[in-house]
Structures are given as C-alpha cells and as structure tokens.
Amino acid sequence: MDLQSFIQSGLLESYVLGQATAEERSLVERMLIQHPEARTEQAAIEQAMEGYAKAIGTPPPAWMKDRILDQIAQLPEPVAPPVPKSAIPLRAFQLIAVALLLLIAFLWNRNSGLLDESTRQKVALDNCMRSSQSKEKLFAMFQDTDTQIVRVKGVKGVQGNAMVYSNPKLQQVVLNINSVPPASRQGVYYQCWAIVGGVPTDMGMIHLETTDGWQTLPYIKGATNYAISAENKPEGNPAPTTVLMMSDEIKIKKDG
Amino acid sequence: MQDQLISRLQQQDRLVIGDLYTAYGDALFGVVLRIVQSRELAEQVLQDTFLKVWRNGASYDASKGRLFTWLLNIARNTAIDATRTAYFQHYRKTDPLDNLAYSAGGDALNPDHIGVQEVVNRLEEKYRVLINLIYFKGYTQEEVAEEVGIPLGTVKTRLRYAMVELRKIFGENSTALLVLSAMLGDLS
Numbered sequence: 001m002d003l004q005s006f007i008q009s010g011l012l013e014s015y016v017l018g019q020a021t022a023e024e025r026s027l028v029e030r031m032l033i034q035h036p037e038a039r040t041e042q043a044a045i046e047q048a049m050e051g052y053a054k055a056i057g058t059p060p061p062a063w064m065k066d067r068i069l070d071q072i073a074q075l076p077e078p079v080a081p082p083v084p085k086s087a088i089p090l091r092a093f094q095l096i097a098v099a100l101l102l103l104i105a106f107l108w109n110r111n112s113g114l115l116d117e118s119t120r121q122k123v124a125l126d127n128c129m130r131s132s133q134s135k136e137k138l139f140a141m142f143q144d145t146d147t148q149i150v151r152v153k154g155v156k157g158v159q160g161n162a163m164v165y166s167n168p169k170l171q172q173v174v175l176n177i178n179s180v181p182p183a184s185r186q187g188v189y190y191q192c193w194a195i196v197g198g199v200p201t202d203m204g205m206i207h208l209e210t211t212d213g214w215q216t217l218p219y220i221k222g223a224t225n226y227a228i229s230a231e232n233k234p235e236g237n238p239a240p241t242t243v244l245m246m247s248d249e250i251k252i253k254k255d256g
Numbered sequence: 257m258q259d260q261l262i263s264r265l266q267q268q269d270r271l272v273i274g275d276l277y278t279a280y281g282d283a284l285f286g287v288v289l290r291i292v293q294s295r296e297l298a299e300q301v302l303q304d305t306f307l308k309v310w311r312n313g314a315s316y317d318a319s320k321g322r323l324f325t326w327l328l329n330i331a332r333n334t335a336i337d338a339t340r341t342a343y344f345q346h347y348r349k350t351d352p353l354d355n356l357a358y359s360a361g362g363d364a365l366n367p368d369h370i371g372v373q374e375v376v377n378r379l380e381e382k383y384r385v386l387i388n389l390i391y392f393k394g395y396t397q398e399e400v401a402e403e404v405g406i407p408l409g410t411v412k413t414r415l416r417y418a419m420v421e422l423r424k425i426f427g428e429n430s431t432a433l434l435v436l437s438a439m440l441g442d443l444s
Contacts, residue, residue: 008413008416009412009413009416010411010412010413010414010415010416011412013415013416013419014397014412014415015321016321016325017329017390017391018329018332018333019390019396019397029320042321043322044423044427045419045423046321046322046324046325047423047426047427048419048422048423048425048426048427049324049325049328049422049426050283050322050324050325050328050426051425051426051427052376052422052425052426053283053284053286053287053324053328054282054283055426056283056286056287056290057282057283057285057286058282058285058286058289059281059282059285060281060282060285060298060299060302061299064281064299064302064303065274065277065278065281067303068273068277068302068303068306068307069270069273069274071303071307072270072273072306072307072310073270075307075310075311077268
C-alpha cells in the first residue's frame with residue numbers, strides 16, 4: 001500500500017484507538033517502520049486523542065490515589081522475566097536436559113555445526129522451560145533417544161534457521177521458532193509444512209508472538225523434509241506461497 | 257520526564273503508579289466517566305485501570321505508540337467491559353443517568369468543561385456520532401456500520417475525517433485548545 005492511500009485509509013486511526021485487527025496492526029506497524037511520515041501522522045492522531053481526553057478531564061475523588069497505591073502495595077510483583085528463585089532444582093534439571101539434548105544433537109548430526117548454536121539453543125530452551133505448560137512432556141521428548149533433530153535452513157539466500165524436534169515413537173513434533181528470520185516478521189505469516197512423498201502437507205501456522213519461541217506441531221507420518229513458507233494470510237494457504245526455509249532430506253525412522 | 261516514567265513503569269517501580277495517576281488521572285477519569293455514566297462505577301473502573309497498568313507495565317512498547325495512548329486504551333477497554341456486565345445493566349435500570357455524558361454542566365462533570373462539549377458539538381453530526389460510538393461506546397467499526405447503516409469502508413474514511421477534525425480542535429497548538437485553556441483558566 002502506498003503511503004498516501006495508507007494515511008487516507010483510516011487504518012492509523014483504528015490502530016491508535018486500539019481497534020485494528022491483528023492483520024491491520026502488522027500492516028500499520030510495517031508502514032510505521034518504513035515511513036517517517038506515517039509516524040508523524042500517528043503522533044498527530046495520538047496528540048489529538050490526548051488533547052481531547054485532557055479537555056474533558058475530571059478530577060477523581062481525593063481518596064482514590066491512596067487507595068490505588070495501597071492496593072498495589074499489597075499485590076505481588078507482576079510476572080517478571082527472570083527465573084523465579086524457587087525453581088532452582090528445576091533449573092539444574094533443565095541444564096541436564098540441555099546437556100542431553102546437545103549430546104543427542106551432536107551424536108546425530110556431527111557435521112552440521114549444531115554446536116555453534118548451543119548457546120542460543122540453550123537460551124531458547126530456558127525460555128521454553130519457563131513458559132511451556134507441557135514442559136514435562138518436552139523433557140521426556142528431549143531425553144528420548146528416538147527424538148530426531150532436523151535443521152530447517154534458509155533457502156535462496158534467506159537467513160534463517162529453525163529446528164524441528166520430531167519423535168515418531170511419541171508422535172510428537174516441536175518446532176523451535178526463535179530462529180525464523182526476524183527481519184521479515186512484520187506482516188508476513190509463517191506456515192509450516194511436512195513434505196510427504198514430495199507433496200507439502202500443512203502443519204499449521206507458526207505463532208511467533210504467543211509461543212515464546214517453541215511450538216508443538218501435529219506429527220505427520222512419513223515426512224521426508226520440513227519447510228517453512230511465508231504466506232499473505234493469517235490463516236495460511238492450502239499450498240506454500242514462498243518457501244523460505246527447508247530441511248535436507250531426513251531418513252524416515254520407523255513410525256510408531 | 258516521559259522517558260523516566262516509561263522506564264520506571266517497565267521496571268515495575270511501584271511508585272511510578274502514583275506519578276502516572278497525578279499526570280493522567282484526571283484525563284482518564286473524564287473519559288471513563290463518559291463511558292460508564294456513573295460516578296460510582298467510574299471510580300471502580302479507574303482503580304481497576306491503574307491496577308492493570310501496574311500488572312502490565314512491562315509489556316508497554318514505546319515503539320508502538322505514546323504512553324498516554326496505551327493508558328487511554330486500557331482505561332477505555334476496562335470501562336467498556338464494565339458497561340457490559342450484569343451489574344451495570346442492573347445499575348442503569350435502577351438509577352439511570354442517561355444524560356450525564358452530554359449534560360455539559362451536570363454535577364458529575366467538571367463545570368469548567370462547559371466549553372469543551374460546545375466545541376465538540378461543532379463537529380458535523382456524522383463525525384460526532386462516529387466518535388461517540390467508537391470512542392465512548394466501544395463499538396467496533398463493523399458494529400458502527402450496522403448501527404448507522406453505512407458501508408464499512410465509509411466508516412473507515414469517516415473515522416479518518418472525524419479525527420482530522422478533532423486534531424484541529426485538540427491537536428498540539430490548535431487555536432481552539434489555546435482559547436479553551438485560556439477560558440478554563442478564567443473560570444477556575
């Protein structure tokens with residue numbers, strides 16, 4: 001969309017009022033990054049909203065400030081990024097899991113340069129452990145010797161690197177999506193595919209924002225490759241539009 | 257000042273809430289009051305708003321918009337949600353305060369604001385309706401299209417023009433705002 005029709009469209013106004021859909025939001029955010037004029041326009045709209053609100057401002061009752069501060073004083077700290085102190089034993093367990101994972105990765109794919117990734121992978125895994133509700137399940141999967149680790153690499157000059165952890169016995173697939181090319185995140189929807197007998201099979205959309213870097217995907221029997229494509233619609237497409245990343249062919253293990 | 261408030265908010269400094277309240281409490285309360293049209297409920301909503309601000313402070317992203325816009329949208333959403341509760345429906349039935357939002361001098365509103373509503377009333381009817389439905393009633397644009405009986409595309413362009421008009425009135429250095437503040441200064 002060109003800048004002028006974007007500004008005329010009313011999308012920025014919707015965005016400022018918190019009314020834009022997810023799709024509109026990503027379009028607006030992309031335009032804001034690309035065009036300083038759009039930012040100026042956004043600032044003017046926000047300024048007007050603020051001016052309006054201040055003009056109709058009404059002092060709340062005098063007791064209210066103290067009441068709010070009292071209530072806040074009694075609340076626990078909001079959920080903060082650092083690992084909670086009580087999780088120390090779990091953390092040790094995490095480190096063992098990470099070590100095991102890296103060992104498995106190393107044994108599996110000695111020549112793939114996986115160890116270069118070790119630090120980033122560990123950070124990502126730590127994130128996962130903090131947020132994932134199914135961490136026990138993930139632990140079990142990572143410790144399982146049937147878990148296969150597949151690197152999904154950028155194609156045709158695309159910078160990107162994702163990992164698929166797949167276990168035919170447990171019929172589980174987990175994708176580490178921290179490594180999808182970040183530069184193209186704005187306004188593009190990622191879809192994951194399993195290639196079965198040369199045909200791409202939909203594994204669903206990748207939710208970058210909500211999954212803290214890790215996402216469980218459906219297990220697809222007989223996959224020889226995994227691929228990630230860029231799509232124009234939030235719900236994806238029946239066939240990949242632009243394949244961004246693709247794994248090398250993987251040896252099919254015996255499916256459970 | 258603004259930057260400092262933001263970083264303290266993101267670092268979950270409890271005292272920042274008091275400073276935000278001092279800076280923006282009046283503006284947020286005025287908007288909330290117009291949405292819920294009940295002083296008692298507006299007081300509850302404003303408290304809930306600041307508790308939410310405290311809980312979600314770390315998630316405010318300055319690259320996406322001004323701090324006030326973020327606060328305002330939390331307050332508006334909390335107020336609009338409150339109007340959809342059973343309590344509110346009951347409250348409205350037993351103690352209707354229908355005219356509060358537009359009774360410029362009603363005792364729930366600051367009498368200093370007599371002039372503001374007059375200024376807003378100068379907006380063309382179609383823009384005023386739109387601002388009222390979206391800003392104060394929490395209608396989605398689809399709901400507005402249905403309510404007013406115009407296509408969604410027209411809602412979007414009208415919203416654009418309504419905001420352009422509001423910008424003339426309330427934007428930075430707008431003459432109307434300067435006149436208004438001078439007037440309010442005289443009144444107080």
